[in-house]
Amino acid sequence: MATVHIESKREEIANVVLMPGDPKRSEYIAKKYLKDCRLVNSVRGMTAYTGYYKDKLVTIFPSGMGNPSMGIYSYELFKEYNVDYIIRIGSCGGYSERLKLNDLILVSASYSESNYALSMGGYKDKLLFSSEYLNNIIESVARSLNKRLIRGNIYCSDAFYELEYNYRDRVKDKDVLGIEMESFALFSNARKFQKNASCLLTVSDLFFSTEKLSSAEREKKLDDMIELALESCLKL
Numbered sequence: 008m009a010t011v012h013i014e015s016k017r018e019e020i021a022n023v024v025l026m027p028g029d030p031k032r033s034e035y036i037a038k039k040y041l042k043d044c045r046l047v048n049s050v051r052g053m054t055a056y057t058g059y060y061k062d063k064l065v066t067i068f069p070s071g072m073g074n075p076s077m078g079i080y081s082y083e084l085f086k087e088y089n090v091d092y093i094i095r096i097g098s099c100g101g102y103s104e105r106l107k108l109n110d111l112i113l114v115s116a117s118y119s120e121s122n123y124a125l126s127m128g129g130y131k132d133k134l135l136f137s138s139e140y141l142n143n144i145i146e147s148v149a150r151s152l153n154k155r156l157i158r159g160n161i162y163c164s165d166a167f168y169e170l171e172y173n174y175r176d177r178v179k180d181k182d183v184l185g186i187e188m189e190s191f192a193l194f195s196n197a198r199k200f201q202k203n204a205s206c207l208l209t210v211s212d213l214f215f216s217t218e219k220l221s222s223a224e225r226e227k228k229l230d231d232m233i234e235l236a237l238e239s240c241l242k243l
């Protein structure tokens with residue numbers, strides 16, 4: 008079975024899927040962490056891999072950038088491939104002055120002005136929640152691995168460069184830690200299909216400082232988040 012955007016057979020996609028944004032990152036994760044892994048999709052260069060992390064079969068599937076792209080892949084994975092759990096593993100810009108570079112955020116809810124949820128589910132909500140079931144697992148695994156997790160809401164924007172304009176005005180009365188671009192479509196699809204979705208984010212930029220991570224540092228620091236997500240899969 009295949010969909011318009013995914014060429015995999017149904018049995019080639021695991022029940023648990025980790026979704027980085029970048030297809031190169033899915034390859035990096037698969038090659039570094041999975042045993043017996045194989046390429047299960049390369050339509051549009053969205054290289055997805057399925058293999059074993061310890062004894063657990065997982066798929067690493069890239070979402071691409073933005074709600075529309077995440078919306079397509081998570082929709083097809085939940086609906087056509089019977090996936091039950093998706094954890095997004097991405098990066099975000101930090102608004103909150105209590106954040107430092109490399110902090111790890113577990114998203115409680117995603118605030119967005121995107122029309123995605125309205126178009127797909129008729130949901131008028133601007134705030135969509137992640138799965139408490141999955142979040143509890145991730146939090147307890149983080150405690151056991153001694154990893155510090157910050158819980159809070161995120162702003163999910165459709166426009167990366169809105170930052171250069173009026174981002175502070177748009178979110179000043181919203182209780183958000185930072186900005187990314189994919190969680191809202193993911194949570195919307197999870198709600199529509201009554202599945203579980205969560206979102207882990209590494210803070211890659213800070214808007215109150217000029218400090219930035221180099222791409223090499225970014226890759227290395229992302230390992231912390233990837234390991235937490237993979238260890239959490241073992242509990243599913």
Ligand code: HPA
Nearest residue numbers: 098099100167186187188
């Ligand atoms: N904006 C939107 N998404 C992001 C950013 C940003 O600054 N950084 C990482 N993901």
